[in-house]
Amino acid sequence: MLQALGVNIRTYHLNEGHAALLTLHLLRQFRRPPEDIAPGEPLYEQMHVRERCLFTTHTPVEAAFDKFPYELVQRVLGDYIEIEELKRLGGRDRLNMTQLALNLSGYVNGVSRRHAQTTNQIFPGYHVRAITNGVHAPTWTHPSFARLYQASFPHWAHEPEVLARADQLPDDAIWSAHQEAKRELLGLIKKQSGVDMLIDVPIIGFARRMTEYKRPDLLFTDISRLSAIARERPFQVVFAGMAHPRDEQGKRLIALLHEHIRQLSNAIPMAFLPNYDMGIAAMLVAGTDIWLNTPLPPLEASGTSGMKAALNGVLNMSVLDGWWVEANIEGVTGWAIGNGHDPADGVSQAEDLYRKLAQIVLPLYYDNRPRWIWMMKQSISKIGSYFNSQRMMRRYATEAYVR
Ligand SMILES: *Cc1c(COP(=O)(O)O)cnc(C)c1O
Secondary structure, eight states: OTTTTTOOOOOEEEESGGGTHHHHHHHHHHOOOGGGSOTTOOOHHHHHHHHHEEEEOOOOOGGGSOEEEHHHHHHHHTTSSOHHHHHHHHOSSEEEHHHHHHHTOSEEEESSHHHHHHHHHHSTTSOEEEOOOOBOHHHHSOHHHHHHHHHHOTTTTTOGGGGGGGGGSOHHHHHHHHHHHHHHHHHHHHHHHOOOOOTTSOEEEEESOOOGGGOTTGGGSSHHHHHHHHHHSOOEEEEEOOOOTTOHHHHHHHHHHHHHHHHTTTTSOEEEESSOOHHHHHHHHHHOSEEEEOOOTTOOSOOOHHHHHHHTTOEEEEESOTTHHHHOOBTTTEEEESOSSOOTTOHHHHHHHHHHIIIIIHHHHHHOHHHHHHHHHHHIIIIITTSBHHHHHHHIIIIIIOO
C-alpha cells in the first residue's frame, strides 16, 4: 500500500513474526530471471531483502510463535512463492513466521539483554542483539513529578538523560510529589471499589495483562504468612489487569484474586480496579509505593510498567527477568525476588518475596523514611534517565535502521 502511494521505503521494521510475509513480497521484487543467474552465484534477492529488513522479536516462548501448515500456506499464497524455497527459509514441517523473519532480516534484536539470550538459545546460529525497551517519560510521569522535573531540568521531557541528576532533588519535594499522586490514587480506589486505603500505609501495586506466566497469585502462595507480615507492619495492595478473551487461565486468575481480596478483607486492605487501561495504569504507577512484578523467568521479554513506576519514584520489587536484570541495583534502585534461575514452582521466589517484604522493605518504609526517599531518587535518576523511549529510539535509529 505504501509503495502504491509512492512512499519510498528504505528500511522495513518487522515487529514479531506476524509481518514476515512482507519479506516474500520483497523477494519477488528483487527476483531475476533464472537465465541471468550463474551457477553457484549468491542469492542476491535474499541479500537485498536482508539489507532492507530488521526484525524485533517480543516473545521468549517457542510455543507462542505463529506456525502454519504448508497446506494452508499453499491454499492462501498459491504460486506466490515456490513452496520448496519457502521451506528452506521458514522451516521444513510448518511455516514458522519467526524463522522466516530471522532468515530474511539483516539485523535481529530482542527487547532486553536477557530476552536476546533466550532467543539465541531457541534459535542458535543467529546473531540476536538487544535493544532494551523504554517508556515515554513525559507520558508516564505524574504532573506532580513533571512540575518538579520541569523546574530543575527544563529539557527533561525531550532529553530524559538529564534525570540522572534527580538524585539531587530535595527530599521534601520528592515526598510531597509522591503523596499528591498517592492521594489521587486513593480517591480512584475508593470510587471504583469502595475500599478506604490510608495514605500513611504503603501500597503494593500489581497491574498488567492477566495471564499465567505473570503469576499475579504468587503473593498468595502462603496466606497465613502474608497475614502475619501485615499484622507486624501493615500494607495495602491494589491490582488491575484484563485477560485476553480466549485466555481461560487468565480469567480464572482474576476470579482467584477477587476471592483472596474478599477472604483477607479484615486483614489486608486490597482492591482490584476494573477496566485496566493507560489512564488507570498512569495513576497506579505513580500513586503506589512498591511496584510488584512476579513473572516466571525467562518469560517476561522486557516488562515496561516498572519503568513507568520508576519515573515516579515508585520502588520496584521484581523477579529477576526481562528489563529488571539490567535495572536492579539491590537496595538502591529496588529489590530482586529470587536469583532469576529459580525452580519453576515459585516456592523459593514466594519465600524470598515474604522475607524481603517483612525484613527489608516494610521496615525501611516505616523506620527509615530518609533512606526510602533516597532510594526513590536513585530509582528516578538511574532508571528514568536510561529506560526511556528516547534512548530506545536513538539506538534503533543508529544501530538498526542505518547499517
Ligand atoms: C505499561 C502497560 C502495560 C505493559 O506492562 P508490563 O509491565 O510490560 O506488563 C500493559 N497495559 C497497560 C495499560 C500499560 O499501561
